[in-house]
Amino acid sequence: MADDARRKRTHVPAELGEQTKPEIALGLLDRARQWGVPIQAVVVDAGYGDNPNFLTGLDDRQVPYVCAVQSTFGVRLPAEVQAAEEQTPTYGGRGQPRKPRPAPLYSVKELIEAQPEEAWQTIEWREGTKGTMQAQVVAIRVHWATGSQLHSTSHSRVHTGPEGWLVAEHPIPAPKSQEPSPDEPVSPADTSKPEVAREQEAPEIKYWFSSLPPETSIARLITLAHARWVIEQFYEDAKQECGLDNFQGRRWDGLHRHLALVMLAYSFLALQRLQLPLPAGEDFPPLSHTSLAASRASAGAALALPGSRPLAHPNRSDQVLSPSQKLTK
16 A cells, blocks of 8 residues: 555554565465464465465475466476476577477366376265265376476576476266166157256366375375365354454454454354364354364463464554544444
């Protein structure tokens, strides 16, 4: 925000500048590491996973991650990357020497579509409200990458990241409906839309890229990929039960106090759910059917994080607001 008057009126700290969401996310990650928060892996949606600067920031910090990506996300095969690095361009003796070119770039969609049907495995990752959650999954080793072979490896658009896992998932297809026999009569309702009953839509495929090491199991990869569900559930429940979306203030510090109190209340409810088991069907949703969140702190563990600080300044009880500055009319 460049408007100094508005910044002063809304109490936005002077040291805060404009940042993109990936930049904010990396800043929060740095703060969490400074506070000593244990981090098994960073899990984000495709809004972050498709951002090369964000992935580079995670690679530079050497933090394991599982990032959702879109079907157009670029990757390179390890064998072809190694071959491109070992290849020395020939020089014909005229003009500028030819610069080395990167390995071929593929989209994750075309690479996954080229995998044989037997490469897909049925993987289970947790118990859901309607039974065991499972899907068909395939995982191959690739490098995340940008830039085509039209540019040299020194071009700013060309980047080949570290080797990792490309993970793809689609639902388990439903059994095909049995075709009617030629002698079986067909009702007029069946003849109106014969293609609807006989044709099945192609399953939607989801993609992730992960920096986890080669020995990581596919079950581990897909479990982490779905761990973000807990965050999505938090936003839904915090809005419905704790008033996350009910803030009506006009100050930066007031907004952060509201967010902190909502998260504190939500954490209290989650802890109560762990300590006071409820009858079936009355569980606190984020902890109902997942082993990811069902964990307790070690005995004697400190609740406060080392080096933590308040997100907003204490309320000034002696502050006098003029009528024009009141929050409501």
